[in-house]
Amino acid sequence: xxxxxxxxxxxxxxDVAAAEKFYSQARALLNDLGATINGPTALVxxxxxxxxxxxxxxxxxxxxxxxxxxxxxxxxxxxxxxxxKGEVLLWSVREFGEVxxxxxxxxxxxxNLAAHALRVNGKRITHLHxxxxxxxxxxxxxxxxxxxxxxxxxxxxxxxxxxxxxxxxKSLELLKxxxxxxxxxxxxxxxxxxxxVDALQSKFGINIINKSIPEIFAxxxxxxxxxxxxxxxxxxxxxxxxxxxxxxxARVNASTTVALKNWIDANNLSAIAMRCWPDFAVDxxxxxxxxxxxxxxxxxxxxxxxxxxGAVTMLLLxxxxxxxxxxxxxxxxxxxxxxxxxxxxxxxxxxxxVDPANATQYIHCNRKLGVAGNFPLKTGPVVLxxxxxxxxxxxxxxxxxxxxxxxxxxxxxxxxxxxATVRTSAPARQLINGLIHNGFPHHTVVAWKDxxxxxxxxxxxxxxxxxxx
Numbered sequence: 001x002x003x004x005x006x007x008x009x010x011x012x013x014x015d016v017a018a019a020e021k022f023y024s025q026a027r028a029l030l031n032d033l034g035a036t037i038n039g040p041t042a043l044v045x046x047x048x049x050x051x052x053x054x055x056x057x058x059x060x061x062x063x064x065x066x067x068x069x070x071x072x073x074x075x076x077x078x079x080x081x082x083x084x085k086g087e088v089l090l091w092s093v094r095e096f097g098e099v100x101x102x103x104x105x106x107x108x109x110x111x112n113l114a115a116h117a118l119r120v121n122g123k124r125i126t127h128l129h130x131x132x133x134x135x136x137x138x139x140x141x142x143x144x145x146x147x148x149x150x151x152x153x154x155x156x157x158x159x160x161x162x163x164x165x166x167x168x169x170k171s172l173e174l175l176k177x178x179x180x181x182x183x184x185x186x187x188x189x190x191x192x193x194x195x196x197v198d199a200l201q202s203k204f205g206i207n208i209i210n211k212s213i214p215e216i217f218a219x220x221x222x223x224x225x226x227x228x229x230x231x232x233x234x235x236x237x238x239x240x241x242x243x244x245x246x247x248x249x250a251r252v253n254a255s256t257t258v259a260l261k262n263w264i265d266a267n268n269l270s271a272i273a274m275r276c277w278p279d280f281a282v283d284x285x286x287x288x289x290x291x292x293x294x295x296x297x298x299x300x301x302x303x304x305x306x307x308x309x310g311a312v313t314m315l316l317l318x319x320x321x322x323x324x325x326x327x328x329x330x331x332x333x334x335x336x337x338x339x340x341x342x343x344x345x346x347x348x349x350x351x352x353x354v355d356p357a358n359a360t361q362y363i364h365c366n367r368k369l370g371v372a373g374n375f376p377l378k379t380g381p382v383v384l385x386x387x388x389x390x391x392x393x394x395x396x397x398x399x400x401x402x403x404x405x406x407x408x409x410x411x412x413x414x415x416x417x418x419x420a421t422v423r424t425s426a427p428a429r430q431l432i433n434g435l436i437h438n439g440f441p442h443h444t445v446v447a448w449k450d451x452x453x454x455x456x457x458x459x460x461x462x463x464x465x466x467x468x469x
Contacts, residue, residue, distance in 0.1 A: 002145035004063040005039040009072035013366040015104040019069035022093050025132035026067050035145050050076040061086045063144055068092045071106035073189030074117030082121035089144050091128045095332045102365035103415040109329045112442040117191040119439025127436040154434035155426035155469035163453040171319045176205030184213040184275025186306045192441030195308040199398045203462050213279045219259035228255045242361040249370035252286035257294045264300055271301040273311040287364040289346040290371030296349035303327045304347055313387045313445040320454035322447035324349050329442050335429040340422050341414055346372025348418040354378050365416035376413040377420035382406055383452055386444040401459050401466040402440045426469040
């Protein structure tokens with residue numbers, strides 16, 4: 001009889017009841033396939049759960065299945081699987097719920113994040129996406145238990161036309177001496193949000209300055225009531241739906257907007273990357289997504305989750321002519337329609353809305369606190385790009401790039417926050433597999449102008465490896 005270790009991850013801010021249901025179905029399927037199942041028998045959701053699972057982990061297993069019953073950061077994946085010798089299969093399930101509901105699981109993004117962390121720690125992974133009742137999932141698990149990991153393949157890589165070197169060099173020259181402001185630490189288990197300041201300085205001439213969470217909270221508290229009120233009134237005038245958000249939280253958001261603007265102006269910052277949770281929700285009683293959206297609307301790219309490379313990617317694309325862009329997770333897949341959905345929880349510039357005059361301001365989908373945008377992203381051709389760390393010792397740049405393209409379709413806002421439904425140029429399932437199998441970050445930057453030729457030339461000029469699908 002085949003044996004495997006099954007570890008199911010979840011997070012309490014998502015739909016735990018649904019996560020438990022999927023986990024029960026996953027165990028039932030493996031039992032039905034004749035597998036002996038080792039590992040924790042309940043969802044791993046806390047550091048204590050992880051420690052207990054680690055203490056009882058079977059280190060001689062040939063197959064480890066990391067089941068993202070919902071989103072989770074990669075801390076547990078690192079602790080439990082970074083050093084095992086057996087194969088690791090990441091399994092994510094599909095999103096469900098009504099159109100306009102919150103993102104109930106965000107399972108695939110959890111697998112994406114775990115893949116990056118495991119790659120950084122030298123582990124090769126395989127990805128399986130689908131619910132336990134889907135035939136290809138049964139077949140994929142049957143094959144994995146027999147020692148042959150499932151593989152849906154990756155898209156063919158592209159080598160397209162390149163922009164003129166002179167044009168791109170001029171754009172890169174504009175970046176030299178620019179500064180990105182980083183607020184707080186990267187969230188635990190978010191390895192894509194770590195960065196190499198020397199690599200950024202040597203390749204782009206970009207500097208990083210830091211501010212702690214207590215410091216930004218002090219800045220927010222010090223905003224005069226008159227400035228807070230002026231910002232609140234301006235924000236309500238720009239988006240009247242803000243008046244429906246609890247005023248106390250909206251005013252905290254207004255103070256956050258003012259504090260960010262003051263810091264940006266005082267230090268001539270070109271972009272910011274801010275640790276947006278859990279501190280703001282837990283300690284300040286409001287979510288900063290709306291403030292970040294206001295910051296972006298005023299012309300300063302703003303990346304959440306203290307993702308410095310994400311902020312730098314936004315800055316790079318703007319320098320190459322993209323216009324305003326947005327940092328997103330890839331959260332949903334409909335392979336039959338060749339569709340993915342890209343999303344984040346509400347920090348998009350209102351200029352990126354399908355209808356900028358009615359870019360609804362609302363409460364955060366998970367935290368149930370104001371302020372977060374709740375509107376679909378605009379339609380048209382899109383490009384997705386990401387700068388990332390590279391662990392390949394043969395790559396002296398210590399950086400790599402990934403890029404793909406598609407078209408943002410006219411569609412309702414599928415998930416609360418900011419969603420775009422994208423028909424990808426590459427086969428959608430293979431694209432997801434390529435991103436996860438190669439451990440690319442869960443965050444990419446979406447732009448609505450075709451700057452692929454410029455990105456290709458930039459990669460060539462700076463000797464940064466580019467994977468384009």
